[in-house]
Amino acid sequence: METLLLWLFYVSTLYAFIPGLITRLFGFRVFRRGVGMNEFALTFDDGPDPVYTSQLLDLLKKYKAKATFFVVGSNAEKYPHLIKRMHEEGHLIGIHNYVHKTNWLMGPSAVKKQIQRTNKIICDIIGSDTHYYRPPWGIVNLFDFARRSETQIVLWSSMFGDWRQRLGADRLTQRMLKKLKSGEVFLLHDCGNTLGANAKAPVQMLIALERVLQEAEKKGLGTIRIDDMISKSEAAKREAKSKKTLASMSKNAPNKTAPKGRGRLFWGKKLLVSLWLLWEKIFHMLFQLRTTNQEDPIFHFRIRPYRGQPVTMNGGIELVNGDRVLELHFDNKRLFEIGSRSRNSVQIAIQMIRGVEKTLPELAQYVQSHPELLDVKALYGVSMINRGPEQFGFTVTDLPDSFFARSTRLYLKFLMSVIHPSGGDRLKQRSSHELIPKLIVMPIELLLDKYSEDGSHRRYSNKESSEAVKEEAAEEATDEATLSATQPC
Known part of the structure; x- marks a missing residue:
């Protein structure tokens, strides 16, 4: 019995705890923030919702904002017209599993089926596959890392607790404005029907979001889809690396035997x-x-x-x-x-x-x-x-x-x-x-x-x-x- 418990501890730690820890702390093999741009990303989880998603799309259209929707497959199956509208209005659609269930409680094959089933639903509606994936609650397991060729895991840099109705639009606005900076990836929710959420919480989110979009216009800060943010970030990193290499080559290093890339440990x-x-x-x-x-x-x-x-x-x-x-x-x-x-x-x-x-x-x-x-x-x-x-x-x-x-x-x-x-x-x-x-x-x-x-x-x-x-x-x-x-x- 003791050996069994030890192995359960080992497997659960390797399978779930360590991958979750390193993705949250260090962004290991996930995307969660952009660089080198004057834009921020709006991402919405758990939808589509028959009431609030259409209101959200109206708001985004009003301010000419682009967003990324990580949809729950079962919801997409019920409301295909909302998925079609997202696509037609220029938004990016990603996967949030077929049901809103943590990957820690599913084996690798079950997670794979959740992703594939949701992708098929999206593809049947808009005519193309999606490569972008956000696991529910941002919780990954070890084998999520192995799907890099199939999916790009996307987390976030700013989360506000907008799934709680009692937070209210005013406090939510304050929290969002504090994080209104270039490269930020906002996590918001256009559906309140998942575990731990309040059904009417998106009402407060929509009020706060309009205020934030107004402030973003004043600052000259635009919105960007996750796929475009990733492309721009990679280009900015390549350019910075190229400049660094050229600067290094132009200098005569006093100690040519110094270990390369082994300076101060961050x-x-x-x-x-x-x-x-x-x-x-x-x-x-x-x-x-x-x-x-x-x-x-x-x-x-x-x-x-x-x-x-x-x-x-x-x-x-x-x-x-x-x-x-x-x-x-x-x-x-x-x-x-x-x-x-x-x-x-x-x-x-x-x-x-x-x-x-x-x-x-x-x-x-x-x-x-x-x-x-x-x-x-x-x-x-x-x-x-x-x-x-x-x-x-x-x-x-x-x-x-x-x-x-x-x-x-x-x-x-x-x-x-x-x-x-x-x-x-x-x-x-x-x-x-x-x-x-x-x-x-x-x-x-x-x-x-x-x-x-x-x-x-x-x-x-x-x-x-x-x-x-x-x-x-x-x-x-x-x-x-x-x-x-x-x-x-």
């Missing part, structure tokens, strides 16, 4: 790393992970039964379902420190190769000194694709396609964006087949034979541990990192 990334390392501590405590070196750990590990297809390891030894394995987890704090100090992938790889080479003898000694571990059949871990582990005696093989494999892939992509010297930009340079998690296994017999203190490890070290071999292995095998990071930490 507060957002500091917070993200802190939360990530806190999660690791909680995981280690719950699953009672051990290490061979408390002061300077490379690996953490735990004993568990292997669950999966048979794998043939070095020496022809077969790992089968139910065999006890020593599950390895790279120390994420150490991993981040290595990434922070390194200028490129090769330097990361060299540091990790050294750390692994130092730790494997310690691990062999630990197994020998703990008799209860002698029946463990193999070392086991999950890594991003690379050939580095093979030089140590690991067998590298594919993970079968499963929830675990897909969630691991997403987790390790996120991890790479944090620790890699080039940050998230590195992910854009890699094709999808190069970012597939791999299973790495080594027979415990090989660990003891190769790395125990009986002299065999010294022979291995003298043969292969020179600086030249480290450089060659790093350059050949590691655009990301040897044993880049083991799941789940």
Whole structure:
């Protein structure tokens, strides 16, 4: 029962809590604010509503404003004439699921069906698909990140509580005017029939919105659809990046060996790393992970039964379902420190190769000194694709396609964006087949034979541990990192 609860905690955290946290705090893989423009975006959720949506469209038409509607599929199905009118009057239509239900309470296939069903309804009405998606309450799960080619997740930069009728038009106006700036994405609601909303709340929203549109006219601030805002923002970012590159090239840097892109750590990334390392501590405590070196750990590990297809390891030894394995987890704090100090992938790889080479003898000694571990059949871990582990005696093989494999892939992509010297930009340079998690296994017999203190490890070290071999292995095998990071930490 305890193990089941721990796994439920782990899965729910990875599936729901962590993705929700990083999207809200850092905008990871979502759009929520524009840059480089003199416009703001009006977005409306939960409609269409037979009473208030038509009034809203009249108001937008009066002020020549353009908006984005994230519609609930079941409502769109009931009121297709409103969807058609939105489209004909130049507004953008996005998806808000078929029913207003949080993605945390649905599996990946259920969410996919909600999106596809709503998209089909919209397409049948206006004759074209939509690419833009806002999950109800802005709550994402892990697999929402995987649909980047299918949908663009859109959140917001300003939310006002307009679903509560008691807020009133005056207070709502004040809140909206405080946020009336270029690039803002306003979240409003043209329907009050969802959970937690008041049925007549849109009355107050419409009053406040007209006041805001009047003030926007005075300021010369226009409205913009989300698709146009995204296009303009990307163009502005490219232009700023180009100017920065030209400025950098025109200067003679006093220290050409300074790490590229590894300057001061911004507060957002500091917070993200802190939360990530806190999660690791909680995981280690719950699953009672051990290490061979408390002061300077490379690996953490735990004993568990292997669950999966048979794998043939070095020496022809077969790992089968139910065999006890020593599950390895790279120390994420150490991993981040290595990434922070390194200028490129090769330097990361060299540091990790050294750390692994130092730790494997310690691990062999630990197994020998703990008799209860002698029946463990193999070392086991999950890594991003690379050939580095093979030089140590690991067998590298594919993970079968499963929830675990897909969630691991997403987790390790996120991890790479944090620790890699080039940050998230590195992910854009890699094709999808190069970012597939791999299973790495080594027979415990090989660990003891190769790395125990009986002299065999010294022979291995003298043969292969020179600086030249480290450089060659790093350059050949590691655009990301040897044993880049083991799941789940």
